[in-house]
Amino acid sequence: xxxxxxxxxxxxxxxxxxxxxxxxxxxxxxxxxxxxxxxxxxxxxxxxxxxxxxxxxxxxxxxxxxxxxxxxxxxxxxxxxxxxxxxxxxxxxxxxxxxxxxxxxxxxxxxxxxxxxxxxxxxxxxxxxxxxxxxxxxxxxxxxxxxxxxxxxxxxxxxxxxxxxxxxxxxxxxxxxxxxxxxxxxxxxxxxxxxxxxxxxxxxxxxxxxxxxxxxxxxxxxxxxxxxxxxxxxxxxxxxxxxxxxxxxxxxxxxxxxxxxxxxxxxxxxx
Amino acid sequence: xxxxxxxxxxxxxxxxxxxxxxxxxxxxxxxxxxxxxxxxxxxxxxxxxxxxxxxxxxxxxxxxxxxxxxxxxxxxxxxxxxxxxxxxxxxxxxxxxxxxxxxxxxxxxxxxxxxxxxxxxxxxxxxxxxxxxxxxxxxxxxxxxxxxxxxxxxxxxxxxxxxxxxxxxxxxxxxxxxxxxxxxxxxxxxxxxxxxxxxxxxxxxxxxxxxxxxxxxxxxxxxxxxxxxxxxxxxxxxxxxxxxxxxxxxxxxxxxxxxxxxxxxx
Numbered sequence: 001x002x003x004x005x006x007x008x009x010x011x012x013x014x015x016x017x018x019x020x021x022x023x024x025x026x027x028x029x030x031x032x033x034x035x036x037x038x039x040x041x042x043x044x045x046x047x048x049x050x051x052x053x054x055x056x057x058x059x060x061x062x063x064x065x066x067x068x069x070x071x072x073x074x075x076x077x078x079x080x081x082x083x084x085x086x087x088x089x090x091x092x093x094x095x096x097x098x099x100x101x102x103x104x105x106x107x108x109x110x111x112x113x114x115x116x117x118x119x120x121x122x123x124x125x126x127x128x129x130x131x132x133x134x135x136x137x138x139x140x141x142x143x144x145x146x147x148x149x150x151x152x153x154x155x156x157x158x159x160x161x162x163x164x165x166x167x168x169x170x171x172x173x174x175x176x177x178x179x180x181x182x183x184x185x186x187x188x189x190x191x192x193x194x195x196x197x198x199x200x201x202x203x204x205x206x207x208x209x210x211x212x213x214x215x216x217x218x219x220x221x222x223x224x225x226x227x228x229x230x231x232x233x234x235x236x237x238x239x240x241x242x243x244x245x246x247x248x249x250x251x252x253x254x255x256x257x258x259x260x261x262x263x264x265x266x267x268x269x270x271x
Numbered sequence: 272x273x274x275x276x277x278x279x280x281x282x283x284x285x286x287x288x289x290x291x292x293x294x295x296x297x298x299x300x301x302x303x304x305x306x307x308x309x310x311x312x313x314x315x316x317x318x319x320x321x322x323x324x325x326x327x328x329x330x331x332x333x334x335x336x337x338x339x340x341x342x343x344x345x346x347x348x349x350x351x352x353x354x355x356x357x358x359x360x361x362x363x364x365x366x367x368x369x370x371x372x373x374x375x376x377x378x379x380x381x382x383x384x385x386x387x388x389x390x391x392x393x394x395x396x397x398x399x400x401x402x403x404x405x406x407x408x409x410x411x412x413x414x415x416x417x418x419x420x421x422x423x424x425x426x427x428x429x430x431x432x433x434x435x436x437x438x439x440x441x442x443x444x445x446x447x448x449x450x451x452x453x454x455x456x457x458x459x460x461x462x463x464x465x466x467x468x469x470x471x472x473x474x475x476x477x478x479x480x481x482x483x484x485x486x487x488x489x490x491x492x493x494x495x496x497x498x499x500x501x502x503x504x505x506x507x508x509x510x511x512x513x514x515x516x517x518x519x520x521x522x523x524x525x526x527x528x529x530x531x532x533x534x535x536x537x
Contacts, residue, residue: 064442084448094443098461098536107457111448159447 008076010163010195011038011061016070018056018221030056031067032220040162043189043196045206045213047249049257053221054199055167061197062088062165074163084108087156091168093148095140101151102127102136108159126154130184146177150184157188166198170205182208186233203249207242208235215249218256219263225252309508318344318512343497347513348520351493354410355482355524358417359475365418366425366474367467373426374433374463375455387426395419395481399488413485420481421474428470432463468532475528479521494520 018031030053038044046054059065061072063082072079074086082088087108095104102123109119127133130150140148149169156164170178186209189196200206206213207229215224227249231241291311297303298310305313322344328335373380395416402412436459444458486495498513 062446064446082442082445084446086446088443088446090439090443092439094439096440096443096458096461098464107444107449108447111453155447 008040009037010040010042010075011036011197012071012073013037013057013061014071014073016057016060016067016072018053018060018065019068029220031060032222034070034221034223036214036223036226038195038197040195041193043198043209043211045210046197046199046216047201047203047206047213047253048216048221048224049201049218049253049260051260051263052216052218052256054201054216056221057216058088058165058167058197058199061163062086084112084159085161086163086165087159087161088165088167089149089152089156089169091171093140093145093152095148095151095155097140100137100139101132101143104140104151105154105158108155112159122158126157129157129188130154144177145173146181149173149181153185153188157192162195164194164196166196168199168201171200171202178205183234185209190233201253203246203253204237207245207249208237213249215252216256218259224256306505306507309511313508314511314515317506317508318515321509321512321516344516347492347494347497348516350490351482351486351495351517351520352524354413354486354490354493355417355475355478357410358414358482359421359478361414362418362421362478363425363471363474366422366470367429370426370429370467370470371433371460374430375459380430387423391423391427395477396484399484402485403489408489410490412489413482416485417478417481420477424474424477425467425470428466428473429463432466432470433459435466436462465536468528468535472525472528472532475524476521479524483517 013034013036016031016034017029020028020030022028034057036044046057048054056065060067061074061079063079063086066080077085079086096107099107105123105126106119109122114122123136124133127136130153132147132150132154135143135147135151140151143151152169170181173181182205185196188194198206198209210229213227213229215227216222217224227245229235229245231239235242294303294308295311298305298308298313303310309317322342324338324341325343326332326338326341328338332338369383373383398416398419399412402415406412406415440458440462441454444454449458482493483495486493487499490496494513494517498510498517501507501509501513
């Protein structure tokens with residue numbers, strides 16, 4: 001990475017605040033004054049308990065739900081709507097069930113207006129990369145969760161987006177499949193030099209994957225602390241360093257989790 | 272597997288066969304008046320007579336195939352099929368675009384929905400006097416009534432299908448660069464297809480009911496007309512033979528639609 005790249009971050013988040021009007025809860029401040037820079041090619045995890053606004057922040061970067069105030073710029077362009085320069089991988093996969101695996105992967109390319117030959121070449125390559133070639137004509141419902149998430153990853157890689165936004169993509173998978181896909185993702189990330197913003201509540205997952213971990217507070221969502229993970233990859237989850245960091249992060253996250261639990265039980269006690 | 276399904280055939284036939292046997296026995300013993308309820312064998316013989324060609328084969332009249340299909344039943348079935356398909360196509364053909372528009376546009380939905388809610392509870396059969404007044408006799412009033420029967424189920428399910436498309440598909444598609452008409456044709460419409468197919472099947476069911484009623488008022492052939500005609504002559508065996516034919520036609524069409532639906536929704 002050159003010095004000028006590092007000087008101009010891929011994602012610039014400044015003073016982002018998001019306020020919801022929820023019927024049951026009244027006015028909810030989901031995000032409050034978030035500042036965050038993500039460098040080109042950096043892998044950043046947003047970590048926190050549910051209700052800390054990490055998915056809200058990701059959706060704001062994706063352009064699905066814009067911030068109430070503050071600004072988000074990717075590649076020096078203000079985010080105003082969803083777009084293929086910020087591809088999203090969802091926890092629920094969001095594959096189109098009426099399309100085959102190959103058609104799902106080709107979708108973004110077709111939207112771009114790519115030629116048939118180009119689509120075929122790219123799709124074939126991606127299916128091979130993600131070990132999906134023999135499943136190309138299957139429908140998503142015939143695949144396991146891990147396979148579906150592979151298809152979803154292939155689908156966003158196809159549009160060659162510089163930024164990948166991932167919303168707890170491996171949350172619904174069993175532990176072994178998750179590790180397997182994490183390794184796959186790291187391999188793709190280092191090969192393709194993507195900028196990744198990855199939402200998770202998995203402490204171990206964040207340490208295993210990220211360059212930097214952004215720990216967020218429970219409502220209103222703020223940046224509690226940003227932790228650099230200095231360890232070389234692939235990281236050994238049983239090493240002392242890994243576990244020291246895990247303990248430190250667990251403490252921080254549990255503190256927020258307790259605030260979450262208190263907030264949840266408070267109305268019940270008032271009744 | 273084959274053994275199991277063989278066994279299940281025996282099981283599923285046991286009760287109907289037993290009932291038929293009791294019915295036949297009671298009829299033969301003279302317990303049941305054949306005018307009120309003819310025996311199964313009489314119904315079966317009448318059904319054969321209804322189905323087979325009325326004249327002996329004569330090469331001068333036409334080909335053997337034409338002769339084979341010259342029976343009254345096949346003519347009636349063809350006439351009924353024609354009516355229900357035409358009425359269904361008109362009704363569903365109008366309901367689909369209106370439903371898609373109402374499903375996508377909140378403005379259109381708000382404008383049209385109140386009127387629909389007022390019209391929807393009126394059974395198509397209540398339109399019979401108006402249908403005759405407007406369209407006279409013959410096929411046109413039947414088409415009108417049948418299309419009304421198909422219209423609302425298709426419309427309601429299409430609107431519901433489009434409005435309840437899982438937001439995540441739309442998000443994913445927009446994220447991958449889809450918008451406007453492409454988003455609609457490539458994502459919203461296919462995502463709504465299961466609902467729409469349900470609407471088509473329900474709509475066809477209602478259309479089929481209305482068909483039989485419509486044939487009792489304004490036409491002089493078709494399966495509905497035939498059972499009414501048979502009543503005039505106290506041919507209760509033919510009434511039942513006609514009812515069975517109606518059931519078989521309905522079953523055949525629904526099986527076809529179900530196959531189509533399975534194919535579309537693989």
